[in-house]
Amino acid sequence: MDYTFDWSPIWNNRDLIAEGLLITIALSLVALVFALVVGVLVGTVSASKSRIGRLVAGVFVECMRNVPLLIHMYFWYMALAFLRLPAFSCAVLGLTLYSSAYVAEVVRAGIGGVSRGQTQAAQATGLSPLKVRFLIVYPQALRNIAPSLASLSSQLIKDSSLASVIAVGELTYQAGAIEGQTFRTFEVYITIALLYLALVLCVSRGILALPGMRHAPRVAADA
Amino acid sequence: MPDVILKNLPFLMSGLGNTLLLAFIGIVGGTATGLILAILRHLRVPVLGRVALLYTEIVRGIPLLVMLFICYFALPALFGYRSGAFQASALGFVLFIAAYLAEEFRSGLRSIRTGLEQAGLATGLRPAQVFRLIILPQALRRSVPPVFSQYVRLLKFTSVASVIGVSELTGSALLVNAREFEPVIILTMTALTYLVICSILSFIGRVLYAQLQIRT
Amino acid sequence: MSQSPKIAIRSLSKSYGATEVLHDCSIDVGQGEIVVVCGPSGSGKSTLIKCINGLEPYQKGSLTFEGIEVGGAKTDLPQLRSRIGMVFQSFELYPHMTALRNVMLAQIHVLGRSKSEAISRSMQLLDRVGLAEHASAYPANLSGGQQQRVAIARALALDPDVMLFDEPTSALDPEMINEVLDVMTRLARDGMTMVVVTHEMGFARKVATRVVFMDGGRIVEDRPTEAFFSAPETERAKEFLSRIITH
Numbered sequence: 001m002d003y004t005f006d007w008s009p010i011w012n013n014r015d016l017i018a019e020g021l022l023i024t025i026a027l028s029l030v031a032l033v034f035a036l037v038v039g040v041l042v043g044t045v046s047a048s049k050s051r052i053g054r055l056v057a058g059v060f061v062e063c064m065r066n067v068p069l070l071i072h073m074y075f076w077y078m079a080l081a082f083l084r085l086p087a088f089s090c091a092v093l094g095l096t097l098y099s100s101a102y103v104a105e106v107v108r109a110g111i112g113g114v115s116r117g118q119t120q121a122a123q124a125t126g127l128s129p130l131k132v133r134f135l136i137v138y139p140q141a142l143r144n145i146a147p148s149l150a151s152l153s154s155q156l157i158k159d160s161s162l163a164s165v166i167a168v169g170e171l172t173y174q175a176g177a178i179e180g181q182t183f184r185t186f187e188v189y190i191t192i193a194l195l196y197l198a199l200v201l202c203v204s205r206g207i208l209a210l211p212g213m214r215h216a217p218r219v220a221a222d223a
Numbered sequence: 224m225p226d227v228i229l230k231n232l233p234f235l236m237s238g239l240g241n242t243l244l245l246a247f248i249g250i251v252g253g254t255a256t257g258l259i260l261a262i263l264r265h266l267r268v269p270v271l272g273r274v275a276l277l278y279t280e281i282v283r284g285i286p287l288l289v290m291l292f293i294c295y296f297a298l299p300a301l302f303g304y305r306s307g308a309f310q311a312s313a314l315g316f317v318l319f320i321a322a323y324l325a326e327e328f329r330s331g332l333r334s335i336r337t338g339l340e341q342a343g344l345a346t347g348l349r350p351a352q353v354f355r356l357i358i359l360p361q362a363l364r365r366s367v368p369p370v371f372s373q374y375v376r377l378l379k380f381t382s383v384a385s386v387i388g389v390s391e392l393t394g395s396a397l398l399v400n401a402r403e404f405e406p407v408i409i410l411t412m413t414a415l416t417y418l419v420i421c422s423i424l425s426f427i428g429r430v431l432y433a434q435l436q437i438r439t
Numbered sequence: 440m441s442q443s444p445k446i447a448i449r450s451l452s453k454s455y456g457a458t459e460v461l462h463d464c465s466i467d468v469g470q471g472e473i474v475v476v477c478g479p480s481g482s483g484k485s486t487l488i489k490c491i492n493g494l495e496p497y498q499k500g501s502l503t504f505e506g507i508e509v510g511g512a513k514t515d516l517p518q519l520r521s522r523i524g525m526v527f528q529s530f531e532l533y534p535h536m537t538a539l540r541n542v543m544l545a546q547i548h549v550l551g552r553s554k555s556e557a558i559s560r561s562m563q564l565l566d567r568v569g570l571a572e573h574a575s576a577y578p579a580n581l582s583g584g585q586q587q588r589v590a591i592a593r594a595l596a597l598d599p600d601v602m603l604f605d606e607p608t609s610a611l612d613p614e615m616i617n618e619v620l621d622v623m624t625r626l627a628r629d630g631m632t633m634v635v636v637t638h639e640m641g642f643a644r645k646v647a648t649r650v651v652f653m654d655g656g657r658i659v660e661d662r663p664t665e666a667f668f669s670a671p672e673t674e675r676a677k678e679f680l681s682r683i684i685t686h
Contacts, residue, residue, distance in 0.1 A: 003301045066375070066421040067414040068382035070393055075414065078406035154284070161286035165386055172288055179296070186297040189289060197284035341494050342531035342590075346545035346597060347521025356544065361535050 009182035010191050013174075020174030021195060027088065027170055028157045031095035035156065036149075038096060039103020046104060047111040057104065064101035070162050072098050077166040091163035099156050106148045110141035139212065146213040153207055154200040161196070171195060225408045231399045238395025239416065241309070245381040245391055249316035250374050256317060257324025264325070265332040266354070275325065282322035287380050291315040295387045312384035320377045327373060331366035332358065364435045371428025375421050382417070392416060443506070444469045445601055445632055446491060451500035453486060460486050461497065462656045468601070468634055473627045475643040475664075476636045478653035479679060484636040485528075487653070488603050491634065492516075492523045505600070521549045524594030528606040530586040532578040538565065538589045539574040542596050550597060557596075564592040568622050584615030588622055595626075602626065604635040640683055644668055652676045 046057035072094035164173035295311035343353035385394030444467035489495040542561035568588040650667040652660040
């Protein structure tokens with residue numbers, strides 16, 4: 001191993017890296033919000049009683065998640081080329097559609113995990129169906145699926161690196177640019193790997209610390 | 224089938240072949256590595272167990288694309304060897320998916336009740352026999368569904384190898400598109416191909432699980 | 440009971456961190472004795488019985504099986520355990536193996552019996568617990584009572600000197616309790632040395648030679664069956680009996 005390390009190009013390009021990091025965060029955040037909205041809707045439909053609804057939701061989920069994200073990126077970038085959308089929007093679209101399928105599956109399982117007795121008990125007290133959903137079912141489902149949502153969110157951040165192929169100036173893209181100018185291959189990729197790692201750790205820990213994401217403390221069971 | 228596809232079919236098929244080969248290497252190598260990592264952690268092997276934990280935590284925090292860049296550019300630069308894009312991506316897939324598979328295997332191992340372990344020990348089996356005959360077979364069965372969804376993820380992820388210049392399915396499709404410029408048709412057909420092979424792989428997983436699950 | 444006891448427990452204490460779960464327990468179990476251990480939940484009965492085959496370690500006192508210290512550093516636990524059969528509250532059959540394979544496993548891997556030997560011995564035992572026709576069934580397809588009887592056959596397959604039962608009927612539906620107790624009663628009649636943790640006082644009265652009553656990690660009473668049931672010495676035992684028997 002006769003590689004001489006030189007970290008100065010990384011420091012000299014800190015502005016590019018910071019910009020890339022910021023775009024990665026923005027891209028992930030926007031896509032996450034959209035993916036949650038779409039995913040909760042689709043997941044609710046696929047946990048519903050409507051057979052057609054379940055079928056449509058199922059087809060959506062299978063089609064979105066069985067196609068590589070990279071193909072999503074290229075497809076929305078090239079297929080919508082006539083709209084002249086900025087690459088960032090295409091990346092958001094691709095990430096949203098791809099991730100929402102995963103969110104939908106998690107939400108479906110979460111709703112399914114709330115016992116029917118809970119719904120019936122709530123209905124028996126005269127709550128309207130919508131209130132049953134928002135006051136009883138969703139809060140319980142949310143606690144159950146919080147760990148999955150946290151890992152989906154960190155997955156989404158990592159996935160956002162693929163936006164670099166359609167020239168969105170996020171972290172991976174900037175890394176490529178810096179590497180191209182400085183040839184400090186190892187230093188560049190280790191740096192951004194560490195940045196992703198830090199980002200993912202913050203998000204996965206952070207989400208679980210949000211209120212409503214954790215189970216209410218249980219009374220210690222009698223031994 | 225559209226003309227653009229028919230005309231370039233042999234080329235696209237060789238791309239599909241590379242995709243399947245990469246996925247196969249990743250599945251075999253990743254499963255073996257992942258299982259070893261999971262066992263090291265589950266049995267709390269001194270030092271190595273910690274190393275396995277560190278490895279899985281780090282790799283699961285890094286995007287696949289960055290992992291491939293590291294395997295293609297950074298590691299060869301650091302250790303002074305040359306690597307083709309195909310070998311580098313195969314290495315990257317194995318290293319990458321092993322970390323995720325290790326997590327799945329480990330939660331499979333953890334899901335086996337301690338009562339069963341005690342029952343095995345109570346009949347005089349040695350701890351290693353209990354692990355091999357009772358814990359591991361059940362943990363592997365239970366791991367089939369999550370492990371197969373990781374396999375499907377890996378199959379989709381092989382497309383990322385195109386970014387470092389491997390002509391697998393996505394790479395070939397992009398090359399064809401560069402010549403023909405029919406992105407909607409070409410990418411749709413590519414997407415459908417992935418849809419089909421991913422569905423087949425998940426189907427295999429479900430059948431396998433059902434076979435193993437008939438009685439339990 | 441003139442010869443030295445099979446199992447000798449002397450001043451045994453065990454704690455998890457600061458909480459003591461067994462305190463200064465002493466019991467002897469002689470050849471052919473049937474000792475029933477009872478007491479309220481959390482009294483340490485299960486922990487005590489699991490100390491006998493070394494599934495639970497202990498910190499103070501001594502516990503010997505045929506003179507061998509179970510907790511000794513050089514004790515060959517697998518060898519020792521192969522001579523002590525154990526039946527668990529929740530059966531703990533291996534779910535990925537048929538009833539027959541459950542009974543065969545330790546014979547092959549511990550005793551080194553040949554496959555055909557193991558099969559014929561296992562079938563004999565399954566027949567003895569009335570389940571020969573279910574040999575190829577998987578645990579999930581057996582009722583709780585059937586599973587527990589397979590578990591008894593599995594424990595007997597090692598031809599043990601002593602059988603330990605840890606609340607063998609607590610996880611069973613009421614209508615299945617008797618089929619398991621019947622098997623245990625027959626075993627007792629055949630002269631097996633047994634330590635049984637159970638709440639089944641009818642079984643205790645009919646089969647036990649001695650009853651040990653535990654509370655709060657201590658052995659409160661250790662008396663011949665007749666004496667225990669007719670005139671329990673302590674208030675706690677009286678209270679326990681009245682609660683269990685009135686139901």
